[in-house]
Amino acid sequence: MVKSFFWAITGHLLLIPGSSAVFPWISFMEKYFNRLQHFCLSIFIKKIMNMTNLLYTRFPTREVRAGSLGIGGKNPIRIQSMLTANTLDTLACVKEAKELFDAGCELVRLTAQGPAEAQNLKNIKEMLLADGYTGPLSADIHFSPRTALIALEHVEKVRINPGNYIDKKNFKFIEYTEAQYQNELNEIVEALRPLVNRAKELGRCLRIGTNHGSLSDRIMSRYGDTPEGMVESAMEFLRACEYLDFKDIVVSMKSSNPVVMIRATRLLVENFIAEQMSYPLHLGVTEAGEGIEGRIKSAAGIGALLEDGLGDTIRVSLTEKSVKEIPAARALIAPYEDFHSLPLHHPFREQLKERETIYFNKFRNVKHSLYDTSIIVKVDPEEKPPATIHVKDYLYIQGNTSAKESYILRFHPECRVLCDDDFIILDNKNLLDASLPVSEHSFPAANDKFYLVSANISGMNLTGLHRLASTIPGTENKLVLRIPCHTEEDACYLSPAICAGLLPDLACSALLLDSRNAEHSYSIALTILQALRIRITKADFISCPSCGRTEFDLEETTAKIKARLHHLKGIKIAVMGCIVNGPGEMADADFGYVGASHGKIHLYKGMELVKKNIPSEHALDELISLMKEAGVYHE
Ligand code: SF4
Structure with a gap:
């Protein structure tokens, strides 16, 4: 038995x-x-x-249908993307949508900034259907309930932003009485009523899509731009929809900061559980940027939540051609292909509770600062140390103390060198021990060594690693997390996801990225720590993925801006395609470069518009002058 x-x-x-x-x-x-x-x-x-x-399980959600596509429930994780073509350019939209569907995208979103664009969705949909493309379309609506109603007639899904669907954003702090606050909540019900009634008649679904950068003045006044505010922003709309007896809704919590987006989504699920809700979750990191940095940022946010068992549909938003988002999304969901066949139950709540308890009891008050996280770079005994390695980081030589000493004699590295003798490797047996009361543990004492925990220790979820790390005596300054980084997939998707799931809650002394290319793994580790805001070593770029509103070539412009400003450590620069959403969504950027109209750029310092309608050929130089005036630019 x-x-x-x-x-x-x-x-x-x-x-x-x-x-x-x-x-x-x-x-x-x-x-x-x-x-x-x-x-x-x-x-x-x-x-x-x-x-x-x-054991890995998922948070059970209800199934919502966007046309023929089921989202949530037992469906696989759905991949979606958004067009960059102008929604009034029917042929360009149809061409781009076909490319996306052909590449494996399952839901295509288009921006509908006004009634004309919303109306043109009809032509786009009809042309796609005529060519045999039956995949669902979604309309992205900001500000205009009227536009949402038009779009609903023509596409299967409509996304509304609870931060600006009803409220006009004036960036004002308002002191509300309870009665005034309740009054505004009642207004939400009335504003949603026509949309919800029509959605019921047509069998459409909605997405309540909260953006960290565009919360309403009401939410900002009561909660600030916090994960709690993001969650409440969506919950207000969800309660209103439920009051109107409508539940065909997908929900998202997006931010350009993966840590904020992770916290907000976990908190949202806690609220779902408390209020017996189970809406499918759409995951995405906004304005993630392009290239390896954009992929790492997206993977950090989306991947950590997928590891939690959360997420029914994802969009990897990159400042690149939209079709390039699809392989990135595929790589992220690949480990979860069998996700939908797993039994549905609620381990998430217990896991989260356990992790929070571990964090509060064990790590919250440790002297060790998360911001000290070092990087351990694996080098070949014959290989020189990477030229760029920082003095606070380490090299690791596979071998014993004599191999280490001969390496030091040979190359005189400026940083410390470690070898196998410096680690106590924790394995599956220790994970089993971690499940027992402390009196029954048999962990070896660390003395002057580090505990090395491999992220793939047993295929357990991140809670297992939290449990293990919390159980080892005296781990506060002793824990090294070893993460696989052998392939591009590991580097761009798996490693950031594991780090994002663990590092913000765990006092980890160092990261060891397991790769044969020391320079590459060092740069990946720095990029991951930067994405998680744990260690800032260069400028941070927030660039929107572009859409039908974009006023310039975002990919090319972002690349030019990066080339000249990437060395400005700690400065956050937003490159946004339009003034409609750009300023609202560039969150806490120090400087903003925002498309004003064709060939014209607005420049922002923080949230303040300081230079208007600069011809695009001079805009980067003007931005640099602005930075010089602010004393933050150097060659
Ligand atoms: S900020 Fe970028 S993605 Fe957002 S609406 Fe404007 S152009 Fe589109």
Whole structure:
């Protein structure tokens, strides 16, 4: 009977997505089982029972249909993207939408900034249908309930922004009485009523899409631009829709800061659980940028939440051709292909609670600062240290102390060198121990060594790693997280996701990116830490993905701006395609470069518009003058 229990558990483990270590893990468990069954069967069972909570599962959501496409419930994670073509240019939109559908995109969004664009969705939809493209379209609406109503007639889904659907943003702090606040909530119900009624008649769905950068004055006045404010912004609209008896809704919490977006989404789910809601979740990091940085930022936010078991549809927004978003999204969801076949239950809540308890009890008040996270770069004993390595970082030589000493003698690195003798490697056995009361642990003392934990220790979810890290005695300054970085997929998607899921809540001394290319892994580690705002080593760029409103070539312009300003450590620069949403969505950027009209740029210092309608050929020089005046520019 005990054996059947063992196989019931390990059989379940076969379903763990992305777990390359499942089979070794099972054979390890079997060996472990055989060894222990004669001695301490009860302890083993206790450990297994404690570990079932660490198995990968998903947060159960209701199914919502966008035309023929099911989102949430038992459906696979859906991939979506957004057109960059002008919505009034029917042929360009149809061409781009076809490219996206052909590449595997399952839902295509278009901006509809006004009634004319919303009306043209009809032509776009009809041309796509005539050519056999039946995939659903979604309209992106800001500011205008009237535009949303027109769009709803022609496309399967409409996204509204609760920050500006009704409220006009004046960037004012308002002191509300309870009655005034309630009055505004009632206005939301009335403003949504026509849209919701028509959506019911037509069988359409909506997305309540909160953006960190465009919260209403009401929310800002009461909650500030916090994850709590983002969640409440969506909850107000969800409660209004439920009052109107409408539940065909997808919800998103987006921010250009992956940590904010992760916290807001987790908090949203906590609110769902408290209010018995189960809406599908759309995940995305806004204004992530382009290239490897854009992919890392997106993966940090989206990947960490997928690891939590959250997320029913994703968009990787890149400042590149929209079709390039699709392989990036595919790579991110690849480890979860079997996601939908997993049993649905609610481990998320317990896992989150456990992690929060660990964080508050163990790590919150440690002297070690998260901002000290060092990087350990693996180098070949014959290889010179990377030229750019910072003195606070480490090199790691595979081998013993004598290999380390001969490396130091040979290359005289400026930073510290570590070798295998400097680590205590924690493995699956330690993970099993971590499930027991402290008195039953058998962790070796660290003394002057570091504990090394591999992120793929057993295919367990991130809670397992939190549990392990929290259980080891005296880990505060001793924990090194080893993360695979052998392929481009590891570097761009897996590593940032694991780091984002662990680092903001865990006092981790250092990251060891396991790769054969020292320079590359060092630069990836720096980019990940920058994306998580744990360690800032260069300028931070927020660039919108562009859409039908964009006033200039975002990809080319962003590349030019980056080339001249990337060295300005700690300065946050937003490059936004239009003045309609750009200023609202560039969040806490220090400087903004925003498309005003064709060939004209507005420049912002913080939220203040300081230079208007600058011809685009002079705009970058003007931005640099502005930075010089502010004393933040240097060559
Ligand atoms: S800021 Fe960029 S993505 Fe957002 S609406 Fe304007 S052009 Fe489109």
